[in-house]
Amino acid sequence: KQTGDDGADDIDAVFSRLAERHRSEEFLADEAAEVMNRKNFAATGSFIAEDRPRALDYIGVRSQLMFNTFHNSKLYAWEHGGDADLAYGAARAHNRGMIEFCSVDERLLATCYVPLMDFERAEAMAAEAIEMGAAALLVASGCPEGHSPSHVSLDPVWRQAEEAGIPVVFHVGGTGDLIDPAYFENGLPVPTDFHGGEENFRSVDYMGIPGPVTQTLATMIFDGVLERFPELRFGVIEQGCSWLPSWTRYMESAVEAFARHEERLRNLSLSPTEYVRRQIRVTPYPTEDVGWVTSQIGPSVLLFNTDYPHVEGGRRPYERFERSLDAMDEGRGADDTVRDGFYSANFIDLMGTAVDSLV
Template identity: 30%
Template sequence: MNVAVALPEPLKKYEGRIMDLDSHEMIPLQEWEAVYGPIVKPMFDAWSEKAETDENDKNSPNVPDYPGDIAPIGEDITTRKGCRAPGARDAGRRIEVMNAMGVGKQLIFSSYVGIFSLMMMMNPKDTEFLSSIKDDRQGLATRLLDKYHDWVVGVGQISDRLRPVAPLYADTPAGLVERARKLIDGGIRAIQIPAGNLPGNVSPAHPDLDPFWKLLTDAKCALVLHIGCEGQFFETRDWGKAPAFENFRNLGEFNVDPWSLSILHLPFQNFVSTMISGGVFERHPDLKIGVIEVGAHWVGPMMEALDLWYVNSQAFKTPNNYRLPELPSHYVKNNLRVTPYVFEPVDTYIERYGLEDVLCFSSDYPHVEGGRNMLHTFYDKVERLGPEIVEKFFVTNGSVLLPD
């Protein structure tokens, strides 16, 4: 392995073992047709109409003078952002980027075509998103997602260290199983489903989904929820349509106005709370779920609330009520993995709520919101908790979603 030039000296002992639970491909729209073929043209046209470029917003896919994936990989790698960053377009270079950061394995999420297709599928009534696409939006989204899956499978074959994430949507539990099995047979080790939609149109706790959860568990395929897939959790987003919330930036995956930031975790908290209280992890104790890029401020309070109602709901119990054999917090600590934002007080969360086995490192490379020098920043926060916690945060906790 090459020297990890961007790795802080205290983390050198973990070189090649650090687990990165959030990174992204950032293929600029100028390269979409070369990667996905002519099928992507309607989406290309929709985005080409936008005035913004990466000069205005580093997260933008529009790079008019894109020179190719040629930027050098050096000590400044953790500060490189956008489509021009090394390994953003060329997945073959991502290994070199990981080496420079000391990363052993890395989840790679979609930034554009894959996630945009998923958003069109899970919000069929939202014609404001990519509004220039008028005809057969669902059919186009399905075909584009299949094409993105072809790209994901190809990237996964480059190296087992690269774990490209396949976005997945289906109308029935059987459909989820069928599509997931095809991806797993193609070598995929990570699947993303929307947090704001009923998976297969049933509750995440419904037994009809047990074959899906079992398939993922048996295949050691990570199940992940990621920001940007809130779907139909809100029947309306008009809650946020007020003058006080206008003129704030959109980072592509989410808006940074006060309303959006205050509620962005709610679909994810709802999803995992449903799984926990509905006994999914009791039926599938080896199933692990990652909640990525939603912050970690909500995990401890959620855990306390679940335990509170578990203890006090005894007063309302009838002979036929289902009751978990363990406190809900047991399943949070055993089955849930969460990536905090780089600006959050990770050490405080760990101390206050006992989340030393839950919180995990992520770089969000090369998205802007990943911050600069995230390796240094996260280390400075958890270092005072001792070497065991440091290793859990950077290596051990994330490894359950990136198994061998």
């Protein structure tokens, strides 16, 4: 649907036509001016790897953390489907494709998927991904089948990422349906999504985005994963940020309520908020008030992002984020430390060795 060829049988022919369009004089003539207006398959470098570095130059970013567009829900479904050979085989194919696409320029930072359904295979897949050149290990935002993401038998996965100096990241779409589909059965006309269809999230399921990843990370904090791996960083990508202040307070209240009865909580050397500030980095949507969230959670957590080439990133993310930062401190604006963290330092901290050659 996004290519305008809904129902086409020959996918190769569809993308050949798209590639010809991207190489046309008309397309290239105003490519720089239109870089943030053209979205999805109409965007420069959206599917032609060699063009993607040019898009980064136009946008004005030094590097970009790269994700697949359509496969997170499928990877999650296969991980929960009971066929480990299929789940890990599909992840391997995904990872090879990501590494190949990003190989055209060191500024393109590949994320490689690691299913957590099987302890030994997860450890081996993490090692394979790191050996392939993964800049980050991508895992599902929700719980694996049959065990917690905090299970001690997954420690070898986290240890390898920490030792390699790369993050573990979560991305929207990594849990299948965001909410029970029955919420859409309201007797009203079905609204279209960003793309004019029904494949992406809309206002109602947007509200469910942070649920899985906040439960996953809270469990990992309470069960001591961040305590055991203090140098490991986690990135929460394209899942918003407005939930951060209330989430950290809710975790603090959980510790207050249950620490007397739970030794695991008493064994933590930091408060939940301190773990978040030290190890978790989060990308906002451009419609969110990043200045307010920063004032509540601190300057080390939020990251600038464009979500290029997706519609969710908006046409003017920089201008929107700047308006919010300018409104901080009763209109006096964010100081240089906050802005540097948001636009650069927090990303460098998240990505670790993956950006050593770029800074």
